Amino acid sequence: MRRLLAPRLIALFVLGWALFSFPLIQLWDREASLFGLPLLPLGLFFVWAVLIGVLAWLMERDP
Amino acid sequence: MNLPISLVIGISFAYLALLFAIAWYGDRRAAQGRSIIASPWVYALSIAVYCTAWTYFGSVGRASVEGVWFLPIYLGPMLAMILAWVVIRKMVRIAKNYRITSVADFIASRYGKSPLIAGLVTLITVVGIVPYIALQLKAISAGYGLLIGPAETGLVEAPPAWWQDSTLYLALALAGFIILFGTRHLDMTERHEGMVAAIAFESIVKLMAFLAVGLFVTYWMFDGLGDLFGRAMADESLARLLRFDHGGSQHVYSQWFALILLAMLSVLFLPRQFQVMVVENVDERHLKRAAWVFPLYLFLINLFVLPIALAGLIHFGPGQANPDLFVLSLPLAEEAMALALFVFIGGLSAATGMVIVESIAVSTMICNDLVMPALLKTRRFRQRAGGDLTRLLKTIRRIAIVALLLLGYLYFYLAGEAYALVSIGLISFAAVAQFAPAALGGMYWKGATASGVLAGLAVGFGFWVYTLMLPSIAKSGWMTTDFVEYGAFGLAWLKPEALLGLEGLDPITHSLFWSLFGNIAVFIGVSLISRPTAREASQALLFVDVFERAGGREPVFWQGRARAEDLLALSERFLGPDAARELFVEHARSIGSNSPDRMPADARLVQRVETRLAGTIGSASARVMVASAVDEEPLELDDVLRILDEASQLRAYSRALEDKSRSLEQATEELKAANEQLKSLDRLKDDFMSSVTHELRTPLTSIRALTEMMRDEPDMPTSQRREFLDIMVAETERLSRLVGQVLDLARIEAGHAEWHNSDVDMHSVVMQAVGSIGSRFEDKGAELKVQGSRSAKPLRADADRLVQVMLNLLSNALKVIPDQGGRVEIDLRDEEAGVTVTVSDNGPGISQAEQREVFDKFRQVGDRDQHREGTGLGLPISRQIIEHFGGRMWVESEPGHGATFGFYLPRG
Structure with missing residues (x-):
């Protein structure tokens, strides 16, 4: 497990950069709402929460 | 409505006293060796010192002007923490190994312990961090003014003269507090457990307070998030804040990228972050949890930023109140005084947390990397014999703390009012980001040299001063803004916010680009053309390969x-x-x-x-x-290589030695096991010998006794003599049977037995055994039944031996069945894989404990009387025979319901 942790973290880091950068970030930028909440902030917080979740999972399962 | 001054000040001081108590307790526990900060949760909370008054007040301010653009400052740390286990762990390991206590020390140590680099880094830090400290002072004083002042909206009035300014006294009070707090003792690794405990506590307070005001605004003043956002989206000027590109600039994504990068580098190299993450780290495994708990903290504290900003704009109307203070003015407007006070304390937490850690960290840098080297240069200081210098060090640090806070106040006084909180903070971030190439490059690239770092830092810092710092001062009205508008010396291409005609970027992105670009380019370029000194080369090895030396002896x-x-x-x-x-x-x-x-x-x-x-x-x-x-x-460089070579040889030797000793250990274990086995075999042999002699002695004794009686009594009646002779014959037979069996068993066990294998039909073996023992069953009036079919395929085995096994089982059964109504059943099951034979009797049965022993040598179960006929070797021999043919033998019994002995022989 331990040998795989660093590559996995680096992959997650690159994915995070991509999700928070142009052009993927533009996908959220539209005049729309979901559950009555504006899409852009909702999308940003959603991606953020997912990153935290995956990071926590990777960190806590490694002995 | 306002709060009385005495209440606000009283509560604030009470809060600081509480912090002090926590720190005192933390230090005391540390001295007793029972640390209260040795937990990943406390560690993560202490890293949240990242959230200062900037986050607490400024994020809302920025969100109310630029919408989601407050977020990159927190997304950067999120991304940085993904790599915490890779990058920060390396920093922690290096800092622990070489007792590094600050970011200046970290960089200087890597580049040959260069005092010049240490000094330059410290200088950049001090210049860069002063606006940041000013920001904290500004936030507290503005919040305080709002709580007690007449203006409910927090808009600025004419500033008071400096001697009337409560901010000055705030700065001095904080300096006093920090001196009490952080420089009481000179720790050997510059760790401050009490401080960390207090900072972690402050992180809880500020998060609670911010969440409280967020919930209050969203669910008390408005009807939840849906209501709030619904009203914002209906208003065109507010809906603008919920979209990405509101300025129409073509560089909007570059600016977004730049802010994330800036925040990512800052969370690593801000002096206070380095202090809590690297220097104060208790156990590097704590990073694992902190890596996700800290981003989670950022996530939570940012949840209500947009709602509060929108609520403030809706409630007060645009431009009617200072958005930096919405967190306070909203509860005040609703007359929620207790909440407002709590929120103020939260803001005080955010600001004091930052000021405490930052000034302790930076004062250490000033003392170690600016003042000490200067003192050491003076001949008089060096030659002063003896004398304890620890007091001197403490004094230098205390003066540095006071100086830092006064500088912060000065910046606040000069430039503070012209800028929003976030803009001030970003200036500091951009300065600190200059350390990234030197520090990260030094951790991963052995070729980086001190000359490269010096040149890179100088260029980067120069660009930062010219493109960001000076314009910020100029815009506050303390310098002419001519050079900003028309460029230095009237040269348009020297315009600090559009260098070389690079227009369209905001000042931060513009400055960050030029300073980092120049810094990295010069750093790499000069490193490639300069040669490292021997000490640089040796330090490079120690830093870059820090994980490869884990546990081994380090080269010196x-x-x-x-x-x-x-x-x-x-x-x-x-x-x-x-x-x-x-x-x-x-x-x-x-x-x-x-x-x-x-x-x-x-x-x-x-x-x-x-x-x-x-x-x-x-x-x-x-x-x-x-x-x-x-x-x-x-x-010399050659010496470094030689020492390294010796060290790696030593390591190789020690590894070889380790391997040897490990295999020796293994051999010892094996020998021990073999010895144990031999001992137990020896014990078994002894047991066997004593059992055999005992078994032989019993018939011999009776034969001898009878023979003596017959010799001593010549007149013995013939009938009795005959009876005696019968007994003697029986005993002799038993003796020879016993000897035969012992020899038989010994031969089988030793593997010397002769086996005459042929194709055997199990059914005929059973019938042969039944034929030879059947008469004895008839004599006893017992019933003997055979079930099962004749097998289709033969077995490969020794027929005589199998008959021996069957006879043994049948004679055992005969011994145990009752005299009246005895019954024995033989069941023969012939299957493709092998043959199973069971012999069931209706005797008294065998208890569980006895079942385990029944196959042991000389172990006879049941009544004593029956023992006379048996030798206690029949079953062990039978089992050996069955096992010789690859089968197995077992017994099943329930006391009172007879016993079943069975064996299974595989075919082939």
């Missing part, structure tokens, strides 16, 4: 002659006599010498002293001091 890059007395005297000056003595005793123990007085003053001792001194006065100063106390030979 030092050569020369030293005397232990000189080193001890040097240590005493900076560490105090007790700590110095302890250091030497520790070293003596580590090299296996029992007397610290008669140790060789070798390279290892010199290195230990230097590393320990580095923890107190920084690695650059420590290097200078040690060099002055010993007689060193200059280190």
Whole structure:
């Protein structure tokens, strides 16, 4: 497990950069709402929460 | 409505007193060796010192002007923490190994412990961090003004004269508090457990307060998030804030990228972040949890930023109130005084947390990397013999703390009012980001040189001053803004916010681009054309390969002659006599010498002293001091390679030795096991011998007794004599049977038995056995039944031996069945894989405990009377025979319901 942790973290880091950068970030930028909440902030917080979740999972399962 | 001044000030001081109590308790527990910060949760909370007054007040301010653009400052740390286990862990390991206590020390130590680099980094830090401290002062004083002042909206009035300014007294009060708090003792590794505990507590307070005001605004003043956002989206001027590109700039994504990058580098290299994450780290495994808990903290504290900003704009109307203070003015407008006070305390937490850690960290840098090297240059200071310098160090740090806060106040007084909180903070971030190439490059690239770092830092810092710092001062009205508008010397291409005509970027992105670009380019370029000195090369090896030396002996890059007395005297000056003595005793123990007085003053001792001194006065100063106390030979590049070579040879030897000792250990284990087995076999043999002799003696004794009686009594009646002779014959038969069986068993066990294998039909074997023993069953009036079919395929086995097994089982059964109504059933099951034969009787049965022993030699179960006929070897022999043919033998029984012996023989 331990040998795989660093590559996995680096992959997650690159994915995070991509999700928070142009052009993927533009996908959220539209005049729309979901559950009555504006899409852009909702999308940003959603991606953020997912990153935290995956990071926590990777960190806590490694002995 | 306002709060009374005395209440606000009283509560604030009470809060600071509480912090002090926590810190005091934390330090006391640390001294007792029962740390209260040795937990990943406390560690993560202490890293949340990242969230300062900027986050607490400024994020809302920025969100109310630029919408989601407050977020990159927190997304950067999120991304940085993904790599925490890779990058920060390496920083922690390096800092622990070489007792590095600040970011200046970290960079200087990597580049040959260069005092010049340490000084430059410190200088950049001080200049860069002063606006950030000003920001905290501004936030507290503005919040305080709003709580007690007449203006409910927090808009600025005319500033008071400086001697009337409560902010000045706030700065001084904080300086006093921090001096009490952080420089009471001079720790050997510059760790402050009490401070960390207090900071973690502050992180909880500020998060709670911010969530409280967020919930209040969203669910008390408005009807939840849906209502709030619905109203915002209906208003065109507010809906703009919920979209990405509101300025229409073509560089909007570059700016977004730049902010994330800026925040990512800052979370690593801000002095306070380095302090709590690297220097104060108790256990590097704590990083695992902190890596996700800290981003989670950021996530939570940002949840209500947009709602509060929108609520403020809706409630007050645009431009009617200072958005930086919405968190306070909203509860005040609703007359929620207790909440407002709590929110103010939360803001005080955010600001004091930052100021405390930052000024402790930076004062250490100023002392170790600016003042000490200057002092060490003066001949008088160096030659002053003896004398404990620990007091001097403390004094320097205290003065540095006061100076820092006064500088912060000065910046606030000069430029503070012109900028929003976030803009001030970003100026500091951009300065600190200049350390990234040197520090990260130094951790992963051995080729980076001190010249490259010096040049890179100078260029980057120069760009930062010209494109960001000076314009910020100019815009506050203290300098002419001509050079900003028309460029220096009237040259348009020198315009600081559009250098070389690069227009369209905002000042931060523009400055970050030029400064980092220049910094990295020069750093790499100069590194590639300059040659590292021997010391740089050796430090590069120690830094870059820090994980490869885990546990092994490190190479010591030092050569020369030293005397232990000189080193001890040097240590005493900076560490105090007790700590110095302890250091030497520790070293003596580590090299296996029992007397610290008669140790060789070798390279290892010199290195230990230097590393320990580095923890107190920084690695650059420590290097200078040690060099002055010993007689060193200059280190050449060849020496570095030689030492490294020796070290790696040593490592190879020790690894080989380790392998050897491991295989030796293994061999010892195997020998031990073999010995155990031999011993138990020996014991078994002894048991067997004594059992055999015992079994032989019983019939012999009776034969002898009867023979003697017949010899001594010639007149014995014939009938009796005949009876005696019958007994003697029976006993002799038993004797010869016993001897035969013992020999048989010994032969089988030793593998000398003869086996006459042929194709055997199991059914005929059973019938043969039944035929030869059937008459004895008839004599006893017992019933003997055979079930099962004749097998289609033969077995490959020794028929006589199998008959022997069957006879043994049947004669055993015959012994145990009752005299009346005895019944024995033989069941033969012939299957493709093999043959199963069971012999069931209706005797008394065998208990569980006895079942286990029934196959042991000389172990006879059941009544004593029956023993006379058996030898106790039949079943063991049978089992050996069955096992010889690859089968197995077992017994099943329930006391009172008879017993079933069975065996299974595989075919082939």
